[in-house]
Amino acid sequence: MAITPATATHSPSNGTAEPILLELVDENGVTIGTAEKLAAHQPPGQLHRAFSVFLFDEHGRLLLQQRALGKYHSPGVWSNTCCGHPYPGEAPFAAAARRTYEELGVSPSLLAEAGTVRYNHPDPASGLVEQEFNHLFVGLVQSPLRPDPEEVASTVFVTPAELAERHARDTFSAWFMTVLDAARPAVRELTGPSAGW
Numbered sequence: 001m002a003i004t005p006a007t008a009t010h011s012p013s014n015g016t017a018e019p020i021l022l023e024l025v026d027e028n029g030v031t032i033g034t035a036e037k038l039a040a041h042q043p044p045g046q047l048h049r050a051f052s053v054f055l056f057d058e059h060g061r062l063l064l065q066q067r068a069l070g071k072y073h074s075p076g077v078w079s080n081t082c083c084g085h086p087y088p089g090e091a092p093f094a095a096a097a098r099r100t101y102e103e104l105g106v107s108p109s110l111l112a113e114a115g116t117v118r119y120n121h122p123d124p125a126s127g128l129v130e131q132e133f134n135h136l137f138v139g140l141v142q143s144p145l146r147p148d149p150e151e152v153a154s155t156v157f158v159t160p161a162e163l164a165e166r167h168a169r170d171t172f173s174a175w176f177m178t179v180l181d182a183a184r185p186a187v188r189e190l191t192g193p194s195a196g197w
Helices: 005-010 092-104 160-169 176-191
Strands: 021-025 031-036 048-056 062-067 082-084 110-122 129-140 152-158
Touching: 048 092, 048 176, 062 092, 062 160, 082 092, 092 110, 092 129, 092 152, 110 176, 129 176, 152 160
Parallel strands: 048 129
Antiparallel strands: 021 031, 021 048, 048 062, 048 082, 062 152, 110 129
């Protein structure tokens, strides 16, 4: 693996795992410090920077992922294409592209900013809290997926009607509808009126 600033910082050569730091922000999204990832999610939660990605195929269907069962937070639930946290000092756009590739093995053929949303979502199953200032991105995926099984249990492309059926039947992440609703204007612009988003 090539050593980049991110991997050098977060994957030390001695084999020990260094804590992953998140960027703490104020209500306007201005960086005010850092906190260890798990600590930032302990109740009541510390407001931190995050991102959410929504990728669509050529038919305007949304790519959902089911989070791997081994994840410490919201394992096994369905959610948007990709979500995560930039490293301190990493641009949200760069983090979104990086994590999409790390989790799903694809680089979006188009990725555009779609605004931000701030929310507070406790996760009843884990007891953790998502206090996030979330940067939203929409884009297209035009190459075969190669999901990392440690990150992703399953994937599916859905129409709006299929999403409604699945959302009524399956368990989704606590933040999913909040981020989707916030991204809808950009989603509609990307997919066009016929896609139905």
